[in-house]
Amino acid sequence: MERSELGHWLRLLGTPEIGNDAARRLLTAFGTPGAVFAQDAEALAQVVSARQRQHLSAPPPGHAELLDKTWHWLEQAPTQRRVLTPGQADYPVALLNMADPPLLLYATGNFAHWPALAAMADARRSLAIVGSRNPTPQGLAHARQFARGAAAAGWTVVSGLALGVDGAAHEGALDGAADGAEQLATVAVVGTGLDSVYPKAHLALARAIAARGMLLSEYPLGTPPLAANFPRRNRIIAGLSRGTLVVEAALRSGSLITARLAAEQGREVFAIPGSIHAPQARGCHQLIQQGAKLVTRIEEVLEEFAPATPAPAMPAPDSPADAGTDDEVLAHVGFDPMGLDALAARTGLPTATLQARLLELELAGRIVRLPGALFQRFTAA
Structure with a gap:
């Protein structure tokens, strides 16, 4: 992407009161962001309101600085950083089937195997694993175990880099993917600009993901961790994946938003059951009651898509009557x-x-x- 084209995209999406919906209407009408800004008031009046036309008449505050910052960010690592738009070959095809696809997608990571994930709409081997930010120790172990098994079977694990289940899922995928395998181990869809890492505790994890996977964001550089951004990014997590697995989730959880969005997009939803007394399991139980598939092993997830998909055998969780019961406590x-x-x-x-x-x-x-x-x-x- 040329600097001038990037500038037009940043200006369009940064214009006050021009959200994704208005931007899509303008692009549908005029083709490109540059063409939008070449229109007169009469042409724009056929698509947007008077207030929106007024905002479009001049670059938004800070536009020049953001363009300089973004261009410099791209030039610092040209083989590892890109800005993707729906018209480009590297833009994920699966996201085009969403009702509200991101119009600008910032990406940093290992692009060697990105085309395989980006090009396939229905046959992609990608699984979202999401869950509580405050999971039980068993929930963390399940997230790592399922992600490790998925990655070992050649699947890409998609999650949100949050504390708790998300981080464990990324770690498990990095651990399970074979060195030199022709796959992205894991994709992290974040709710901030890609020039920062949130939470800070995941800085080392983000670097590991960039080396063997991909970090994605629809938010411009410099965007802080605003609460409203995280539920919105969940639609991208669901959209990139053939299915979504919820490990642990309370009844009011962002993971349930991801599961709902996955179902609305026609994706499969899976949930791991837990104790009826554990608050972190109640969201999973609700999903199961609503039709999500109850799973206890990664094989049950992968076989839903392709029965021949190999997956390493993993032991089922112990029951209270299993091994170790010779101990009186x-x-x-x-x-x-x-x-x-x-x-x-x-x-x-x-x-x-x-x-x-x-x-x-x-x-x-x-x-x-x-x-x-x-x-x-x-x-x-």
Whole structure:
């Protein structure tokens, strides 16, 4: 993209009161952003309101600075950074089927295998994995386990780089994708400009994704982490993926927004069940009641799309009656959170003895301690 063309795109999308809807109408009518700004008032009046025409008459505040910043950002790493528009070959075809596709998509990462994901609308091997920002330890393990299995089977894992399940999904995908494999390990769709990383705790993870995957954003450089941007970016996560897997989610969760958008776009929705007592599982249970497919293994997800898709066998989660029940305390700890008093009643052990054994099991990674002095059995990924 030439600098002048980029300038026209930034001006159009940065003009006050010109959102995606008005911008699409203008592009449909006149073809390109440059052509939009070549129109007289009479032609523009056929498409937008008087106030919108007034805003279009001059570049928005800060336009020149943003153009300089964006052009410099692109020139710093020309093989790793691009700005994609719907008319370009590298723009993801699947997003064109959305009701509200991003008109400008900033991308940074490994473009060697990007065309394979971008070009395929229906046969792409990409799975969104999303969930709570405050998951249980078991939820984090599930996210890593499912993402690792998907990546090992040659699928790209799409998520949002948020704390919790998103970050674990990216990590699992990077761990599962074979070195040198002809795939993007993972794609992170973020709600800020790509010149910053949010949350800061994921700076190293973002760099790892850029090396073996892709970071995407529809927001211009310099955009801070505004709350309204994150639910909106979820439509891109859903749109890039053949299906969406929700690992853990409360009833009021952004992950449920992603699942709803996936269903509206005709994508498959999957959910991992959890304890009926866990708030983080209630969103998944609601999705299952609404028709999402209950899954316990990554094979169940991948087989939904292609029965022949190879996936590494992974052990099913332990049940309370499975391995390890020779331990008199572990035998009574289930996957539902349980308090110390209840465990003491079940085991018949003195409190001091029980607390000591629980600490040993916690240090061994067999159980986890939850807020509220609760304990829960843990199955490592």
